[in-house]
Amino acid sequence: xxxxxxxxxxxxxxxxxxxxxxxxxxxxxxxxxxxxxxxxxxxxxxxxxxxxxxxxxxxxxxxxxxxxxx
Amino acid sequence: xxxxxxxxxxxxxxxxxxxxxxxxxxxxxxxxxxxxxxxxxxxxxxxxxxxxxxxxxxxxxxxxxxxxxxxxxxxxxxxxxxxxxxxxxxxxxxxxxxxxxxxxxxxxxxxxxxxxxxxxxxxxxxxxxxxxxxxxxxxxxxxxxxxxxxxxxxxxxxxxxxxxxxxxxxxxx
Numbered sequence: 001x002x003x004x005x006x007x008x009x010x011x012x013x014x015x016x017x018x019x020x021x022x023x024x025x026x027x028x029x030x031x032x033x034x035x036x037x038x039x040x041x042x043x044x045x046x047x048x049x050x051x052x053x054x055x056x057x058x059x060x061x062x063x064x065x066x067x068x069x070x
Numbered sequence: 071x072x073x074x075x076x077x078x079x080x081x082x083x084x085x086x087x088x089x090x091x092x093x094x095x096x097x098x099x100x101x102x103x104x105x106x107x108x109x110x111x112x113x114x115x116x117x118x119x120x121x122x123x124x125x126x127x128x129x130x131x132x133x134x135x136x137x138x139x140x141x142x143x144x145x146x147x148x149x150x151x152x153x154x155x156x157x158x159x160x161x162x163x164x165x166x167x168x169x170x171x172x173x174x175x176x177x178x179x180x181x182x183x184x185x186x187x188x189x190x191x192x193x194x195x196x197x198x199x200x201x202x203x204x205x206x207x208x209x210x211x212x213x214x215x216x217x218x219x220x221x222x223x224x225x226x227x228x229x230x231x232x233x234x235x236x237x238x239x240x241x242x243x
Binding site: 005013 | 076079109113116117124127131219223226233237238241
């Protein structure tokens with residue numbers, strides 16, 4: 001799982017830079033943050049409320065960035 | 071540690087929001103600044119940080135299984151990649167400054183140097199925390215895994231913060 005997350009994170013970062021679209025890059029940043037949270041920070045094994053809180057926090061942040069960035 | 075990580079991520083979110091606003095408010099200045107940035111270098115930073123984060127996560131997993139020597143080796147490797155990030159950032163920053171860009175050049179460069187400098191400080195602190203974690207694996211205390219896990223959590227925060235900066239600063243570079 002951790003190795004898969006590593007490959008996924010690098011692939012998403014490469015895709016984000018290759019495409020060069022701001023809103024897609026912000027969305028992919030959210031996906032990467034959730035992957036790090038669930039897999040590396042081990043939130044998938046934590047209390048469900050913590051994991052949901054993290055995902056919602058990331059979603060809120062990315063929504064704000066997407067709106068502010070235009 | 072979760073409280074610290076949350077506060078730090080909110081701080082980076084505010085910085086990211088300010089940069090995103092600048093991107094919309096001054097598109098010409100922003101895109102002119104971005105023209106000096108290399109997406110390849112941005113990917114290089116990401117490779118170093120993500121590899122380090124993976125190794126640190128593997129170290130925590132090894133420590134939970136009481137494989138202390140392996141955990142220590144993985145943490146030292148994570149530190150090496152973290153130092154690689156610091157080295158690349160200093161080299162890249164020196165190149166940008168030599169090209170005539172600095173904190174006072176324009177709003178883009180003020181934001182760029184402030185945001186990436188702030189992140190660099192966190193990475194440096196994270197490397198020190200990983201070193202503390204590596205030293206801790208030698209002690210053999212019952213709570214070592216919990217302590218190292220908390221220290222590594224800070225390191226993963228640096229990853230997440232970088233994803234924000236990468237998206238805002240390097241997209242379209």
